[in-house]
Amino acid sequence: MAARDETPSARTLVLDVPDWPGHQAGQHVDVRLTAEDGYTAQRSYSIANAADGGRLELTVQRVPEGEVSEYLTGVYRVGDPVEIRGPVGGWFVWRPAEPDPVLLVGGGSGIVPLMAMIRARKAGGSRVPFRLIYSVRSPEDGYYADELRTRARDDSGLDVAYVYTRRAPRNWPEPPRRVGVAALNTAGWPPELAPLCYVCGPTGFVETVADTLVALGHDPARVRTERFGPTGG
Amino acid sequence: MGIVSPGFRGRRRPAGATELPPGQYLTEDFPVLSAGPTPRVPLDRWELLVTTETDQQYRWTWSELMSLPTESPVVDLHCVTKWSKLATAWEGVSLDALLGGVETAAEYALVSSYGGYTTNLPLADLLDGRAWIAFRYDGRDLVPEHGGPARLLVPHLYLWKSAKWVRGIRLLVRDRPGFWETAGYHDYGDPWREQRYQGD
Numbered sequence: 001m002a003a004r005d006e007t008p009s010a011r012t013l014v015l016d017v018p019d020w021p022g023h024q025a026g027q028h029v030d031v032r033l034t035a036e037d038g039y040t041a042q043r044s045y046s047i048a049n050a051a052d053g054g055r056l057e058l059t060v061q062r063v064p065e066g067e068v069s070e071y072l073t074g075v076y077r078v079g080d081p082v083e084i085r086g087p088v089g090g091w092f093v094w095r096p097a098e099p100d101p102v103l104l105v106g107g108g109s110g111i112v113p114l115m116a117m118i119r120a121r122k123a124g125g126s127r128v129p130f131r132l133i134y135s136v137r138s139p140e141d142g143y144y145a146d147e148l149r150t151r152a153r154d155d156s157g158l159d160v161a162y163v164y165t166r167r168a169p170r171n172w173p174e175p176p177r178r179v180g181v182a183a184l185n186t187a188g189w190p191p192e193l194a195p196l197c198y199v200c201g202p203t204g205f206v207e208t209v210a211d212t213l214v215a216l217g218h219d220p221a222r223v224r225t226e227r228f229g230p231t232g233g
Numbered sequence: 234m235g236i237v238s239p240g241f242r243g244r245r246r247p248a249g250a251t252e253l254p255p256g257q258y259l260t261e262d263f264p265v266l267s268a269g270p271t272p273r274v275p276l277d278r279w280e281l282l283v284t285t286e287t288d289q290q291y292r293w294t295w296s297e298l299m300s301l302p303t304e305s306p307v308v309d310l311h312c313v314t315k316w317s318k319l320a321t322a323w324e325g326v327s328l329d330a331l332l333g334g335v336e337t338a339a340e341y342a343l344v345s346s347y348g349g350y351t352t353n354l355p356l357a358d359l360l361d362g363r364a365w366i367a368f369r370y371d372g373r374d375l376v377p378e379h380g381g382p383a384r385l386l387v388p389h390l391y392l393w394k395s396a397k398w399v400r401g402i403r404l405l406v407r408d409r410p411g412f413w414e415t416a417g418y419h420d421y422g423d424p425w426r427e428q429r430y431q432g433d
């Protein structure tokens with residue numbers, strides 16, 4: 001077991017799970033915490049790594065006042081036991097045998113299941129072209145920054161584009177903005193290629209991106225979404 | 234009791250607070266769970282279609298639905314992603330009113346939505362004042378994110394059974410799993426028995 005900080009407010013936990021049955025990229029687990037008096041709380045967390053024996057990586061964003069995320073990013077120490085149930089989910093998944101080009105659009109912690117797909121693509125020897133559009137508030141908020149830089153260089157057929165919503169890096173060619181038609185047109189795929197689209201992040205982000213993809217001509221049945229909640233209107 | 238997580242205290246609910254189903258926590262927000270983009274359905278093309286096991290069809294246009302007597306249930310919602318929201322106020326037409334004149338010997342229903350979503354449940358769970366076609370929430374027309382113009386509301390089961398953007402109900406002699414049910418979620422989905430996944 002191990003833990004590493006991804007950003008000042010997000011931490012990756014590496015867990016060893018005995019008898020783990022394996023998982024598909026995009027699936028999640030339910031984490032259940034139990035206090036000494038038996039009180040429990042459960043939340044879902046996406047699996048960040050490609051299947052790798054009994055090793056499981058979760059990346060948790062600290063939510064202020066968050067019951068479970070504050071514990072997992074703060075109090076929790078490497079080696080402490082946690083209860084896990086899963087893998088869960090059979091729709092928001094990508095399989096290396098899939099032949100179509102893929103568009104991944106992630107907002108904030110919504111990158112986690114998409115990163116599992118990027119990792120599974122390489123691990124599974126797939127050559128299907130992948131494009132990732134990753135929306136973050138500021139440069140410090142991007143998860144897996146070094147790994148994404150390296151993979152964009154070495155995993156052939158993987159393109160990575162960032163969109164900054166609050167503050168862009170120095171000399172960035174455009175002011176901060178949200179993922180919209182412009183980003184999806186320039187860094188996505190044309191709808192005629194019929195890519196599989198995976199959109200993940202906070203509810204409002206997912207609503208906007210999925211609506212825009214449909215408006216651009218993507219088949220709604222090929223746009224798969226995962227809403228991390230909870231801020232839904 | 235499960236394995237104790239050292240140092241975990243959690244956010245307890247005050248004594249005397251309404252009991253929640255196992256594994257659920259309370260939220261004041263109204264989160265959104267859907268598998269894909271939100272469909273937009275114009276009212277002049279909206280219809281609800283009930284098809285029986287003998288392929289008899291019953292249809293309601295939007296204005297026909299609006300002419301039926303409505304009810305205003307106030308119900309607790311329980312989502313399989315763990316949140317619960319208490320005392321939500323809806324307006325809709327009871328399925329007793331819609332299915333009352335439908336001749337059928339079916340025991341199961343497969344509900345379908347604009348956008349292609351499906352979910353299954355026993356027909357009995359749609360009857361006896363326990364299910365509605367809802368089109369107003371909290372005093373306002375139901376917004377598309379939450380299933381507008383109209384959604385099924387079956388609050389005694391996990392919320393994925395309350396199909397948003399409802400379009401059809403197929404009555405079946407044999408149970409047929411819907412979208413999430415095919416993807417490993419429970420066939421029935423009773424929150425009080427914590428029937429989240431297959432095998433629960």
Ligand SMILES: Cc1cc2nc3c(=O)[nH]c(=O)nc-3n(C[C@H](O)[C@H](O)[C@H](O)COP(=O)(O)OP(=O)(O)OC[C@H]3O[C@@H](n4cnc5c(N)ncnc54)[C@H](O)[C@@H]3O)c2cc1C
Pocket residue numbers: 028043044045046047059060061062063064065066067068069070109112113202226227228229230231262314
């Ligand atoms: C399928 C699925 C996969 C998920 N995968 C991940 C993942 O990989 N990484 C990850 O960090 N989270 C993920 N989440 C979100 C996660 O399950 C929790 O909702 C989140 O960690 C907050 O829980 P909490 O107990 O800390 O906060 P709570 O105690 O539940 O909430 C505290 C306050 O924060 C607000 N809040 C809750 N969640 C969020 C949020 N996500 N963003 C902003 N405000 C919030 C609440 O409205 C409340 O006001 C996933 C959710 C789902 C449904």
